[in-house]
Amino acid sequence: MGKVLCFGEILLRYSMGGNFPQQQDMVAYIGGAESNVALALAKWKIPVAYCTAIPDHFLSNTIITYYQQMGVDTNTIIKSGERIGAYYLNQGADVKNAGVIYDRKHSSFSELKTLSINWEEVFEGVSWFHFTAISPALNANIAALCEEALVIATKKGIIISLDLNYREKLWKYGLEPIDVMPKLATYAHVIMGNIWAAEKMLGIAINPKLIGSGSDSDLVEHAKNTSEEILAKYPNCNTVANTFRFNEQESVKYFAVLYQQGNMYKSKTLFAAKPIDKVGTGDCFMAGLIYGILHKQERQRTVEFAARAAYQKLFIKGDATTSEAEEIEKLIHHE
Numbered sequence: 001m002g003k004v005l006c007f008g009e010i011l012l013r014y015s016m017g018g019n020f021p022q023q024q025d026m027v028a029y030i031g032g033a034e035s036n037v038a039l040a041l042a043k044w045k046i047p048v049a050y051c052t053a054i055p056d057h058f059l060s061n062t063i064i065t066y067y068q069q070m071g072v073d074t075n076t077i078i079k080s081g082e083r084i085g086a087y088y089l090n091q092g093a094d095v096k097n098a099g100v101i102y103d104r105k106h107s108s109f110s111e112l113k114t115l116s117i118n119w120e121e122v123f124e125g126v127s128w129f130h131f132t133a134i135s136p137a138l139n140a141n142i143a144a145l146c147e148e149a150l151v152i153a154t155k156k157g158i159i160i161s162l163d164l165n166y167r168e169k170l171w172k173y174g175l176e177p178i179d180v181m182p183k184l185a186t187y188a189h190v191i192m193g194n195i196w197a198a199e200k201m202l203g204i205a206i207n208p209k210l211i212g213s214g215s216d217s218d219l220v221e222h223a224k225n226t227s228e229e230i231l232a233k234y235p236n237c238n239t240v241a242n243t244f245r246f247n248e249q250e251s252v253k254y255f256a257v258l259y260q261q262g263n264m265y266k267s268k269t270l271f272a273a274k275p276i277d278k279v280g281t282g283d284c285f286m287a288g289l290i291y292g293i294l295h296k297q298e299r300q301r302t303v304e305f306a307a308r309a310a311y312q313k314l315f316i317k318g319d320a321t322t323s324e325a326e327e328i329e330k331l332i333h334h335e
């Protein structure tokens with residue numbers, strides 16, 4: 001099994017406690033969607049490397065040491081620029097929350113350009129390349145850099161996965177997601193997201209009748225239609241996954257579906273009472289999807305594992321999961 005390479009910006013997430021600033025209870029977590037995927041895969045004993053850019057100082061070195069301890073290959077991390085990107089979010093809130101504050105301009109990663117990475121070296125020993133729609137949301141240079149990586153990965157026969165993370169507050173450089181993402185999606189073999197992100201980024205229309213009912217069966221039907229349209233528009237793609245997470249007062253309802261070879265596979269619908277941290281659930285699902293595909297699991301087992309991994313993340317503080325693969329499997333079997 002070759003390595004999975006995750007490409008994207010490392011972030012520091014600052015979360016304020018309920019009594020901030022009267023109590024100085026702001027906590028920092030290592031974050032970033034692609035980082036979360038890398039850390040989950042490493043936890044589950046999948047060979048994984050992380051490609052990002054950070055400054056050359058003691059904090060960066062401390063973070064790199066942490067990744068190494070977690071089992072992530074850090075040889076593809078670039079030392080450049082002067083700052084690590086950050087975002088601010090109240091503890092327990094979702095990154096799609098209107099209150100999220102991004103502080104990513106002039107970060108080391110955001111200042112990368114085409115030809116700044118030796119992809120031939122970075123892709124050495126890599127069989128899977130994962131990126132998300134968050135990176136091309138930063139600026140035109142990063143969008144071009146993503147395409148540069150995708151072209152070379154394709155020539156090398158590397159499997160490519162794309163998470164259609166939509167972050168409205170990041171698309172501020174004159175282009176809309178629909179102007180950028182369809183071109184990048186043409187390279188992907190595995191596309192994950194949800195029906196609303198597919199509309200925003202790939203122009204696949206939402207059917208008001210199906211989403212209006214709110215029933216699981218109608219949402220699954222919509223996901224099937226969306227998946228079929230993605231496969232029709234993007235011939236390289238062979239697998240589409242959609243997640244559904246709904247906040248219901250103090251609880252969360254969660255399920256996911258996987259579409260492959262004309263068949264739809266739905267996970268069990270899970271309910272989380274009083275979740276602790278909603279950040280990183282989608283990343284955890286993506287990692288679970290990669291894990292299942294690499295292990296050649298049956299498709300139903302793959303979607304159940306990925307969904308349960310995402311669900312467990314709701315009860316873990318921080319951006320990345322700490323659940324073992326064996327723990328997730330046991331929870332599935334004991335239901």
